[in-house]
Amino acid sequence: MEVAVFIVSAVVVLSGALGVLLARNPVHAALFLVQTLFGVAVLFVLLDATFLAAVQVMVYAGAIVILFLFVIMLLGVDRADDLGIEPIAGQRPLAAVVGMSLAGLLATVLLVAVDGLTGAPAGTPIGDAGDNTRRLGEALFTDMVFAVELTAILLTVAVVGAVALARRLSGPMQPLPVVAIAEVDDDPDEATGDDS
Amino acid sequence: MVVTTGWYLALGAALFSMGSVGLLVRRNPLVMFMCVELMLNAVNLTFVSLGAELGDLGGQLSVFFVLVVAAAEVVVGLAVIVAIMRRRSGATVDDLSVLGG
Numbered sequence: 001m002e003v004a005v006f007i008v009s010a011v012v013v014l015s016g017a018l019g020v021l022l023a024r025n026p027v028h029a030a031l032f033l034v035q036t037l038f039g040v041a042v043l044f045v046l047l048d049a050t051f052l053a054a055v056q057v058m059v060y061a062g063a064i065v066i067l068f069l070f071v072i073m074l075l076g077v078d079r080a081d082d083l084g085i086e087p088i089a090g091q092r093p094l095a096a097v098v099g100m101s102l103a104g105l106l107a108t109v110l111l112v113a114v115d116g117l118t119g120a121p122a123g124t125p126i127g128d129a130g131d132n133t134r135r136l137g138e139a140l141f142t143d144m145v146f147a148v149e150l151t152a153i154l155l156t157v158a159v160v161g162a163v164a165l166a167r168r169l170s171g172p173m174q175p176l177p178v179v180a181i182a183e184v185d186d187d188p189d190e191a192t193g194d195d196s
Numbered sequence: 197m198v199v200t201t202g203w204y205l206a207l208g209a210a211l212f213s214m215g216s217v218g219l220l221v222r223r224n225p226l227v228m229f230m231c232v233e234l235m236l237n238a239v240n241l242t243f244v245s246l247g248a249e250l251g252d253l254g255g256q257l258s259v260f261f262v263l264v265v266a267a268a269e270v271v272v273g274l275a276v277i278v279a280i281m282r283r284r285s286g287a288t289v290d291d292l293s294v295l296g297g
Contacts, residue, residue: 006199010207017211017234021218026226033230036211040237043204047248049256052240052263059263064233064270071274072226075281088290092221099217106209110202124253132256139253140260151264158268165275168282 005046013039030068037061048129051136204245211238223288225277229270236266 012035019032037060044053124143127135140148215234222228240259247255 017214029227047244049244095220103213126251126253158271162271162275165279
């Protein structure tokens with residue numbers, strides 16, 4: 001039973017990842033990403049990490065992918081990626097070689113270390129699935145409370161930065177330096193005539 | 197047949213490799229971000245499986261912080277992409293060389 005769940009989830013995860021790689025339309029890539037994230041959430045349940053499975057669905061599939069989709073809609077969905085053209089010669093084969101060698105390296109590490117997993121539990125014992133959320137909360141708000149506060153600061157900084165970046169500036173002051181304004185054309189239709 | 201930790205680690209390795217290939221091949225900045233999310237998920241899977249193997253909650257705690265940092269990263273990155281696309285629609289990462297100096 002566990003093997004069957006793992007195999008089905010692995011197929012879901014890997015096919016979703018392949019879809020992200022190959023989808024021409026960014027919306028389709030985002031939906032394939034949701035598929036992968038759900039597969040990983042099922043694997044988290046299989047590993048008794050129930051809280052993280054719920055958070056995975058809510059934060060990743062519910063918030064981050066929605067954010068992606070919002071940005072895609074904001075920028076227009078008609079710009080499908082043309083996978084046929086290759087601006088840098090030899091990039092695809094080189095990327096395939098790099099990816100294969102990375103996978104080979106990781107597989108080699110796995111095969112070498114497959115029966116020699118060393119390391120000692122650092123202290124916080126893992127509970128069963130029903131106890132998972134309570135144990136995580138206790139660890140987060142006792143041992144790791146300083147790190148949790150730091151993530152609060154990080155999220156605040158991220159929100160303020162996002163608002164500052166996405167703000168539409170009105171007035172004569174331009175936020176980008178002169179070089180950027182000279183090289184980046186405001187209107188793509190106008191740029192076709194005088195662009196060298 | 198029992199699902200061992202090695203299976204999860206192999207799946208994580210495959211997912212990480214696919215994410216890295218996507219990051220190298222695609223040139224739409226949004227899809228590149230999605231590939232980064234794939235790589236982060238592969239690492240999360242590795243964290244949780246090793247934590248389960250060692251009987252330690254530290255793996256799951258690390259994943260919690262990875263999630264928070266990923267959320268912050270996506271928020272800022274998408275804001276940057278929107279700010280760039282507003283000036284030049286249809287830009288790929290190859291066009292964004294104005295920071296090169």
